Amino acid sequence: MDLQGILEDIVTHVAPLCRQGEVASYIPSLGVVSPDNFGICVATADGAIYGAGDWRKPFSIQSISKVFSLALVMSYDYDSIWKRVFREPSGTPFNSMIQLEADRGIPRNPFINAGALVVTDRLLTLTGDAAGAVRGLLRQEAGNPSIDVDAEVAASEADHGHRNAAMAHLLASYGNLENPVEDVLANYFAQCALELCCEDLAKAALFLARDGVSAGGSPFLQPSQSKRVNAVMLTCGTYDAAGEFAYRVGLPGKSGVGGGIVAVVPGRCVVTVWGPSLGPNGNSVAGMAALDEFTAKTGWSIF
Numbered sequence: 001m002d003l004q005g006i007l008e009d010i011v012t013h014v015a016p017l018c019r020q021g022e023v024a025s026y027i028p029s030l031g032v033v034s035p036d037n038f039g040i041c042v043a044t045a046d047g048a049i050y051g052a053g054d055w056r057k058p059f060s061i062q063s064i065s066k067v068f069s070l071a072l073v074m075s076y077d078y079d080s081i082w083k084r085v086f087r088e089p090s091g092t093p094f095n096s097m098i099q100l101e102a103d104r105g106i107p108r109n110p111f112i113n114a115g116a117l118v119v120t121d122r123l124l125t126l127t128g129d130a131a132g133a134v135r136g137l138l139r140q141e142a143g144n145p146s147i148d149v150d151a152e153v154a155a156s157e158a159d160h161g162h163r164n165a166a167m168a169h170l171l172a173s174y175g176n177l178e179n180p181v182e183d184v185l186a187n188y189f190a191q192c193a194l195e196l197c198c199e200d201l202a203k204a205a206l207f208l209a210r211d212g213v214s215a216g217g218s219p220f221l222q223p224s225q226s227k228r229v230n231a232v233m234l235t236c237g238t239y240d241a242a243g244e245f246a247y248r249v250g251l252p253g254k255s256g257v258g259g260g261i262v263a264v265v266p267g268r269c270v271v272t273v274w275g276p277s278l279g280p281n282g283n284s285v286a287g288m289a290a291l292d293e294f295t296a297k298t299g300w301s302i303f
């Protein structure tokens, strides 16, 4: 199969979609990114890399960081995190808190913001530096020591972070935070503001296509844990569009409001896309279309 040719065709086909939807501007520093960027990369389980478009331009990974914080917590704790967060699709936007009170402070899943705050809190207890732990994992798996937090994006989110702060306080009121609200928020904003390109992100997530085996060849997650992270990505990774994503793409995936999406083909590869303009559910319009075309052309879906 001519993977490189498929990626180049996809870049051409999705270009007209790059201006559909809107670049996230509720975090002002994200709003300045041009919607005309589009990149795609495939990293295969046996080490080959293919890329097209803006696949080497760094972008803010935002909620994609939630996959890595969850994987890290599971690597330390096996599965005790599930006492503090459910693993059911919420059917609500990523920043919704409507269910949090009804569910007495237990977030529906680790990929909506409320659940991710709980995971970051646990990682902070386990490591003393949750954002640093996520950064360390990304650097190690991508083999790129220059991966870092964009401090301006983190500060921009903190300045406009009333909703996440409200959620963190509600979690704390139910006794579902172990650390001070301010520390959890600072770590969460920093992990979301990590900057990576499609290539680094595809390499960093490859353990999810390799039954938990890290880039260095040692087990990072157990195979059953890797399966579980993928399962939660499939059911919850794109929020209230998880059904649509599964229908169109047919892969576990995780999006971020920076316009990135990571999708995993277990046993075979990771595909990353980046197009900053988002649809109504906070997922990249061009990115979704690209992944739809990718699985249609390659036949690489889990279904």
Ligand SMILES: NC(=O)CC[C@H](N)C(=O)O
Pocket (backbone or CB within 6 Å): 061, 062, 063, 064, 094, 095, 113, 157, 164, 189, 192, 255, 256, 257, 258, 282
């Ligand atoms: N969906 C996302 O990427 C949201 C992440 C963003 N940092 C927020 O908390 O709002």
